Amino acid sequence: METKYLFVTGGVVSSLGKGIISSSLACLLKARGYRVTIQKFDPYINIDPGTLNPYEHGECYVTVDGHEADLDLGHYERFTNVRTTRANNVTTGRIYRSVIDKERRGDYLGKTVQIIPHITDEIKRNVMALGKTGDFDFVITEIGGVVGDIESLPFLEAVRQLRWELEADCLCIHLTYVPYISAAKELKTKPTQHSVKQLQQLGIQPDVLILRTEHEVPPSMRRKIAQFCNVAPDAVVQSRDASSIYKVPILMHEQHLDEIVLRKVGVTPAGEPDLGPWRGFLSKMDSAAGKVTIGLVGKYVELQDAYKSINEALFHAATYLDHRLELRYIHSEKVNSGNVGDMLDGLDGVVIAPGFGQRGIEGKFVALEWCRTNDIPTFGICLGMQCMVIEFARNVLGLREADSTEMNHNTPDNVIDLMEEQKSVHNMGGTMRLGAYACRLAPGSRAAEAYGATEVEERHRHRFEFNNDYRARFEEAGMKCVGENPDTRLVEVVEIPSLRWFIGTQYHPEYSSTVLSPSPLFMDFVKNAINYKHEKEQQHD
Ligand code: GLN
Numbered sequence: 001m002e003t004k005y006l007f008v009t010g011g012v013v014s015s016l017g018k019g020i021i022s023s024s025l026a027c028l029l030k031a032r033g034y035r036v037t038i039q040k041f042d043p044y045i046n047i048d049p050g051t052l053n054p055y056e057h058g059e060c061y062v063t064v065d066g067h068e069a070d071l072d073l074g075h076y077e078r079f080t081n082v083r084t085t086r087a088n089n090v091t092t093g094r095i096y097r098s099v100i101d102k103e104r105r106g107d108y109l110g111k112t113v114q115i116i117p118h119i120t121d122e123i124k125r126n127v128m129a130l131g132k133t134g135d136f137d138f139v140i141t142e143i144g145g146v147v148g149d150i151e152s153l154p155f156l157e158a159v160r161q162l163r164w165e166l167e168a169d170c171l172c173i174h175l176t177y178v179p180y181i182s183a184a185k186e187l188k189t190k191p192t193q194h195s196v197k198q199l200q201q202l203g204i205q206p207d208v209l210i211l212r213t214e215h216e217v218p219p220s221m222r223r224k225i226a227q228f229c230n231v232a233p234d235a236v237v238q239s240r241d242a243s244s245i246y247k248v249p250i251l252m253h254e255q256h257l258d259e260i261v262l263r264k265v266g267v268t269p270a271g272e273p274d275l276g277p278w279r280g281f282l283s284k285m286d287s288a289a290g291k292v293t294i295g296l297v298g299k300y301v302e303l304q305d306a307y308k309s310i311n312e313a314l315f316h317a318a319t320y321l322d323h324r325l326e327l328r329y330i331h332s333e334k335v336n337s338g339n340v341g342d343m344l345d346g347l348d349g350v351v352i353a354p355g356f357g358q359r360g361i362e363g364k365f366v367a368l369e370w371c372r373t374n375d376i377p378t379f380g381i382c383l384g385m386q387c388m389v390i391e392f393a394r395n396v397l398g399l400r401e402a403d404s405t406e407m408n409h410n411t412p413d414n415v416i417d418l419m420e421e422q423k424s425v426h427n428m429g430g431t432m433r434l435g436a437y438a439c440r441l442a443p444g445s446r447a448a449e450a451y452g453a454t455e456v457e458e459r460h461r462h463r464f465e466f467n468n469d470y471r472a473r474f475e476e477a478g479m480k481c482v483g484e485n486p487d488t489r490l491v492e493v494v495e496i497p498s499l500r501w502f503i504g505t506q507y508h509p510e511y512s513s514t515v516l517s518p519s520p521l522f523m524d525f526v527k528n529a530i531n532y533k534h535e536k537e538q539q540h541d
Contacts, residue, residue, distance in 0.1 A: 011195025058305025066435025298353030349529030385504025
């Protein structure tokens, strides 16, 4: 079958969940046996989101091949179980850089280089790149931003041209918003009509409309929208707020979105998608008997997207263990030795978040000391692992001024230090140790037992590392380096075996947790948090 290209655009307002809709459609097509990938085109000038702080676009996701990517790629992987790469996330910055490099090389043979055709051609080349590998039946392309933005114009122009070039092998889905005016008790379709009109003015007629809404959009209203927007009546689908994003594929299937899409690109739907395992996860979610309370100590806790992959990985694990996840965000800047007992009271497990820089770091040390001395299941991720090492150095090894050179250049005990290969790095963008690397785990360690393996591969995003000069001292005092890179000996995992569950990973296991394949390390952490909760309950009985 020829590769089919499905474009997803958004109108009216941002944050409608194009990423979730794209992921849900991909999930359904995958469950029908098709090979699917999703890519995102972001209209901003940054080459990638790696240099953005989480206040801008939430978490920075990392692909196996070491690309710092938009967090929607996390949804793509979690919904499809298909790994993404740097080809799955392209920004305006990357498009322009490539065109300007070509211009400097003389590739344009003296022509004036222009947005049309040169930028749009470069966009089209990127849109088609994954399809041309022959690895996919469907390539879903999400165009970031909202129709009407100046910066998304070249992308939409590229989509317009591709519709002619790809003919029947392509389709446009437009996601809009149907607001409910509570004073009038009415849903309003005008914003949708205007948004579709804007798209039409750019030469794109959507084939499918998805209406994001908080209330049921009645069939009569959907017919009216179809008529005004020049779309087939059965191709107007509503996406009501769901109690979980993971229910959206089912809600879309109930309205036949997958069948509508297949028919429109000339494929006759055969049978039903195999949603058994997906529904299995949802029914566990709905019938979860217990509750597990996890604290996440970080400095971006007021942002719901800053630690997206950690939230989801904890949620996957809790759900498979038949528990509802109660995630409590703990602002690391607010934790001090006077209030730590109250702030961390009642938690069954604690995650110390990744991060960069000094802000909020002291609170992480205080929280860690409390967790370590009270033997609470504790999971340190990246900076969180580095903090575990520093706290242990200060309070157990007695190296009172131990630090990471990221926080203090002049520390006498640089237990965390800049990686050798980073010492000559000056540019900030895309220069960290990024992507998947192998890790060898010590047989018999808790981490090895959690994975059920001694060779694992996880993704990274850091510049600093455990200083191996101190390794023997840590190990003698009870903090073991149980995971290391087989080639460089870089310490990847530390644990304190005498405690219930106290593990820090230099890597980010959260990036590889998906609905159908949860992270073994998160599973083990949450399992131990649940056990700890039961222990506490028994003590109180
Ligand atoms: N700032 C630390 C480093 O660069 C940790 C990074 C992180 O937590 N992702 O090594």
